[in-house]
Amino acid sequence: MVEDGLEITTRSRGGSRWGWLAVGVLVGLGLSVLIPGVEPADPASQPTLPPTTIAEEAPAVGGIRDVVSGFPDGLVGVMRSDGQSLELAIWPATGELFERSVTVGASLPPPPVAFDGSGRMLATLVPRRDSDLGVLYAGVPESAGIIAIDVSGYAWNDQGAPSLAYTTRQGAETMLWIISGSLTESQLVAQAVGLDGGVVAWGEWGFAIQEEDSVVLLTPGGEIKDSHPGRVLASYRTGWLAVQGDDVSMVSAGGGTRGLDREGLRDQYISGRFSSNGEFLALLTDDGMSIVDVEEETGVVESGVRPGVPQVVWSSDNRFVLYPGGGGSGFHGIVVVDTEDFAVQTVLDTRTFTGLGVLPVGGT
Numbered sequence: 001m002v003e004d005g006l007e008i009t010t011r012s013r014g015g016s017r018w019g020w021l022a023v024g025v026l027v028g029l030g031l032s033v034l035i036p037g038v039e040p041a042d043p044a045s046q047p048t049l050p051p052t053t054i055a056e057e058a059p060a061v062g063g064i065r066d067v068v069s070g071f072p073d074g075l076v077g078v079m080r081s082d083g084q085s086l087e088l089a090i091w092p093a094t095g096e097l098f099e100r101s102v103t104v105g106a107s108l109p110p111p112p113v114a115f116d117g118s119g120r121m122l123a124t125l126v127p128r129r130d131s132d133l134g135v136l137y138a139g140v141p142e143s144a145g146i147i148a149i150d151v152s153g154y155a156w157n158d159q160g161a162p163s164l165a166y167t168t169r170q171g172a173e174t175m176l177w178i179i180s181g182s183l184t185e186s187q188l189v190a191q192a193v194g195l196d197g198g199v200v201a202w203g204e205w206g207f208a209i210q211e212e213d214s215v216v217l218l219t220p221g222g223e224i225k226d227s228h229p230g231r232v233l234a235s236y237r238t239g240w241l242a243v244q245g246d247d248v249s250m251v252s253a254g255g256g257t258r259g260l261d262r263e264g265l266r267d268q269y270i271s272g273r274f275s276s277n278g279e280f281l282a283l284l285t286d287d288g289m290s291i292v293d294v295e296e297e298t299g300v301v302e303s304g305v306r307p308g309v310p311q312v313v314w315s316s317d318n319r320f321v322l323y324p325g326g327g328g329s330g331f332h333g334i335v336v337v338d339t340e341d342f343a344v345q346t347v348l349d350t351r352t353f354t355g356l357g358v359l360p361v362g363g364t
Helices: none
Strands: 006-009 073-080 086-091 098-102 113-115 122-127 134-139 145-156 163-170 173-180 186-193 198-203 206-210 214-218 224-229 231-235 240-244 248-252 257-259 271-274 280-285 288-293 320-324 334-338 344-347 352-360
Touching: 086 352, 113 145, 122 145, 122 352, 145 173, 145 206, 163 198, 173 206, 198 231, 206 231, 231 280, 240 271, 280 320, 288 320, 288 334, 320 352
Parallel strands: 113 352, 145 198, 231 271
Antiparallel strands: 006 186, 073 086, 073 352, 086 098, 113 122, 122 134, 134 145, 145 163, 163 173, 173 186, 198 206, 206 214, 214 224, 231 240, 240 248, 248 257, 271 280, 280 288, 320 334, 334 344
16 A cells, blocks of 8 residues: 555564563573674652662562562563673562573663563664664563564563564665564564654554654554654553653544643653553653653652663552663662652662563462
């Protein structure tokens, strides 16, 4: 088909979870692949949270609940260990913190690592020298491998399913793929000439492709539907996207836009994440985080601790918001914001994290 000057052809070539770990079981990691061009080896009225405190380091025996009172989940993260190599940290809700090496093609600095909704699969895009494209690694950490090269963007499904969308580019042609389950076989959804960008969000509502200064929305079948100026910060499973333009607005994949007119909301943010119930939106700036009530015009709560990478996650009960702390403000570790009492603490502050996920207790 041809729409808005872009030629899109749709075809597929076959579609493709297993439980990664029970909380407290050690995971051994063992992938080692080299690719040419990859570097080797009720938030409400009060606008500001109380001063950040540094929590005790994780005890030899005990889980994250012993350090963060009321935390419902286990925690998984990827740490930068020596400037370019990575390590996986698993901190059960009630169990000892343990670490293992991750070798997914080292680079300097290491790229952000994104976990799927279960916290049991990871993905990262390792940049290639002299190229704006990268090598996509994904999968269960102990068996993660290369999904594709010449990748311009990727996104986990915002339904929480272990399904990944990614875009590759060959010359002037961009191809959109999805890969699901054990991540062994990709399916081509669509290809287009003249679409210069990468996928940044997707769900049952369709796909969002980020170009330099605009967002192109595609249907679930890969057909171009609409475009909006700005940059995607977060998506929600009902098809709402938080988009950064001159200010932050809510864009519906089904059509329509509405602003977020909140006292204390800033002009510019770098990333975000909706809570799983869709009621709140956590937004990162270069020097902290804001939490916004999506429906109620309450004040904006701010954390005031600089992020290390543009990534934020919510606990499964929507009470806690976490993000990697940044060294530029004197903090490393993980920043934890409790939305019940607005307390902020930093845990594992001797480590530098480049990716976070939660492991819901009792999840399959």
